[in-house]
Amino acid sequence: MINAKNITYTTVKEPFWGLPKEQPKLEDEVYKQRLDKTLKAMEAVKLDYLLVYADREHYGNFDYLTGFGPRFEEALLVLDKSGKAHIILGNECYSMYKYSRIPAEGILYHTFSLPNQPMGGNRKLKDILTEIGINNSQTVGIAGWKLLESRHIFDTPSFITDSVRDIVGDENAVNATDLFIHPEYGVRIINSANEIAYFEFGATYASDAVQQMLLNTRTGLTEVEISQFGTAGSLPTNLFPKVLAGDRIDLNMVSPTTNVLKLGDRFQVSMGLIGGQSNRRGFAAYSEEDLPEESRDYLEKIAKPYFATVVNWYEKIGVGVAGGDIYDMVENTYPKEKYGWFLNPGHLIATAEEWLSSPIYENSDITIKSGMVLQMDIIPFTERRYAAPNCEDGLAIADEALRMELKEKYPDVYQRIENRRNFMKEVLNH
Structure with missing residues (x-):
């Protein structure tokens, strides 16, 4: 187990491995397997129909089967237990049903x-x-995007849930979001080589965007100007990007402004794209001498213990490890009472979600499995005089068989993954 005393602060060579030129496409077989898994999950809980809700912010479960999201409208996928699908769409998205990755009939519903x-x-x-065929003798599941405390509480709009309840009754309308995102058995938590290669494309661009923003940051630039060094273009995001300087960091969930970065400011940049998010937070400084006087013990008191915990996180994560054991390691080496973190120290990521769900929480016996795509995510909240460090990045868990499949089918993806692994082992020494 690494501790802060094992950490040395020095300069290392900046890694550059290039950006992928071609985005892997999800194959038809992937969508066939997704549909099959969903139908089996429906059968296990005896659902006659499954309604999958989508809007601009919450379309991951819908996209998982259809291959698209409704952008600025709402949408509803209606799937019966035989696999027949209808997609209910609004005016401007209606034609998209023709491009669904599973066969589906389109229905125009102006209210969306x-x-x-x-x-x-x-x-x-x-x-x-x-x-479509729903009647009062059937059980209907409704999938939103949250895991709630009861199967009869819904996070979808009431005009949708009320319509279902009017047909089947309150008892026969159930929240079925867990079929997709539960960290133990959700159909979306395990990914194939094709899906991992698809995710790696976005994760690479997100990482490069953060790297380029950091490399080009200079005092005197505004947050907006720094954000323009990002290389992500118009790729779809899975959360909004951030560039924050000075006291604006305390606002946390806000977008860049013309606020000017000054030497010694607390500073944060992040970019989240489909496939992963990268985030970095610290001080804008060349050395400890550039920090505010009251913050010059930052490395010893805050940053080194944090980095040691991150090292231990990466060394512990692996197939068969219980999420509760990872939680305990973080709590024992970087206790929340002292460092102020309170969210799960790691979580699953997916197509549209920077945070899908998490197997990593106190007393969790859910084990990490090959095919999971996760994010290292330990967010401390310390005294205001410090820039609480926050490093977030995505990774895929793969056993030997999955690694070999990636190497065979996606050699460029595999090589970039190996480059990152080697950098961590040989340059960062963990």
Whole structure:
């Protein structure tokens, strides 16, 4: 077990491994397997229908089967236990059903459109669902995006859940989000080589964007100007990007402004794209002498213990390790009472979600499995005079068989993964 005394602060060579030129495409077989897994999950809990909700922020479960999200509208995938699918869409997204990665019929429902758009001929959702085949003898699952304390509490809009309850009754309408995202048995938590290669594309661009912003940061630049050094272009994000300087760090969840970075400021940059997020937080300084006088013990008191814990996290994570054991390691080496962290020290990531769900929590007996894609995510909250360090990055867990499949099918992806592993082992020495 590494501790702060084992950490040396020095300069290392900046790693550059290039950006992927071609984005791997998810194969038809991937979507067939996803549909099969979903139908088996429905059968296990005796669902006749599964309704999968989507909006601009919460479309991951919907995208998992259809291959797209509704952007600024809402959408509903209706899947029956035989595998027949209907996609209910608003005005501007209606034509997208034709491109669904699973066979599906499209239904136009104007209420999913933007306010004051044409509504002529609009039908009630209850009538649409009844025409599809839902009746009062059936059990219907509704998948939103949260794991809630009861199967009869929903995070989807009431006009959707009320329509279902009007047909099948309160008892036969159940929250089925766990079928997708539960960290033990959710169908989305294990990924194939094809899916990991797809995720690695976005994760690489996110990492490069953060690296380039940090390399080009200079005092006197605004947060907006620093953000323009990012290399992610218009790739879809899985959370909003951040560039924060000085006291604006205390606001946490805000976007860049024309606030000017000064020497010694607390400073943070992050970029999250489909596949992963990279985040770095610390001080804008060349040396300890550039820090505010009251913060010059930052390395010894805050940063080195944090880095040691991150090292231990990466060394401990692996197939078969219980999430509770990882939690205990973090608590024992970087106790929350002293360093102020309170979120899960690591979580699952996925297509549209920077945070899917987490097997890493106190007393968790859920084990880490090959095919999981996770994010190292330990966020301390310390005294205001310190820039609490925060390093977040994604990784894939792969046994030997999955590693060999990646090497054979996606040699460029595999080589970049090996480059990162070697950098951590040979340059960072862990």
